[in-house]
Amino acid sequence: MARLGVNIDHVATLRQARAGKEPDPLAAAVLVELAGADGLVVHLREDRRHIQDRDLALLREIVQTKLDLEMAAEESMAKIALSVKPHLVTLVPERRQELTTEGGLEVAGQQERIQRIVELLHDSGIPVSLFIEPDLNQIKAAHKVRADFVELHTGRYANARRSKEEDVEFEAIAQAAKLAYKVGMGVNAGHGLTYRNVRRLTKIFEIVEFNIGHSIIARAVLVGLEQAVREMKQLVS
Numbered sequence: 001m002a003r004l005g006v007n008i009d010h011v012a013t014l015r016q017a018r019a020g021k022e023p024d025p026l027a028a029a030v031l032v033e034l035a036g037a038d039g040l041v042v043h044l045r046e047d048r049r050h051i052q053d054r055d056l057a058l059l060r061e062i063v064q065t066k067l068d069l070e071m072a073a074e075e076s077m078a079k080i081a082l083s084v085k086p087h088l089v090t091l092v093p094e095r096r097q098e099l100t101t102e103g104g105l106e107v108a109g110q111q112e113r114i115q116r117i118v119e120l121l122h123d124s125g126i127p128v129s130l131f132i133e134p135d136l137n138q139i140k141a142a143h144k145v146r147a148d149f150v151e152l153h154t155g156r157y158a159n160a161r162r163s164k165e166e167d168v169e170f171e172a173i174a175q176a177a178k179l180a181y182k183v184g185m186g187v188n189a190g191h192g193l194t195y196r197n198v199r200r201l202t203k204i205f206e207i208v209e210f211n212i213g214h215s216i217i218a219r220a221v222l223v224g225l226e227q228a229v230r231e232m233k234q235l236v237s
């Protein structure tokens with residue numbers, strides 16, 4: 001049975017829309033854990049468009065399961081991670097203009113730089129995961145730089161329009177998971193996963209954790225809307 005990590009970035013996105021105090025990702029973290037999630041995931045972006053430094057520091061205090069910090073492979077970010085000490089750091093590529101993380105980390109092309117960040121984090125006892133495309137060369141490179149985990153980018157699988165295309169992407173994820181497992185790395189997966197497309201991936205036994213954000217927060221907005229309106233209606237009438 002795979003574990004579920006819930007990415008709560010979008011709770012912070014909603015808060016930042018008014019630059020106010022609610023909804024607070026800390027409150028969301030408590031509810032996510034009460035509902036049985038196995039971990040919380042947040043991405044501290046360079047432009048701080050959603051999660052803030054304050055969120056990260058306080059989440060580290062209150063999260064009782066596991067806090068996975070996604071961040072760019074930069075020394076300035078590694079310094080923050082070393083002071084916060086999350087349970088896991090996931091290195092992701094980061095481009096300022098992107099709406100969300102597009103594509104996996106190019107590990108094979110920048111092994112030295114990534115290995116330096118991995119070593120910095122390892123020196124403080126923080127395990128490291130690399131968010132990569134399900135590509136065998138990237139898996140080998142991740143192993144070379146001594147990553148503890150890989151997180152396989154499931155975006156292409158999730159975006160597949162035809163079942164044949166989905167089959168090809170599923171197979172790529174299955175093969176990548178198999179190789180990563182064989183060389184001794186833990187295997188996580190995520191990006192673009194929904195209530196419809198996740199089930200098929202649970203058949204890949206090497207994947208021990210799914211990290212899901214957008215779809216869960218989007219559903220929460222809808223399943224919670226009726227009650228929220230009823231409560232306000234009662235107040236005004």
Ligand code: PXP
Binds near residue numbers: 043092189214215
């Ligand atoms: N894993 C990583 C590394 C990510 O960057 C993201 C998006 O922030 C996710 C998982 C979650 O993706 P989604 O929000 O599409 O579920």
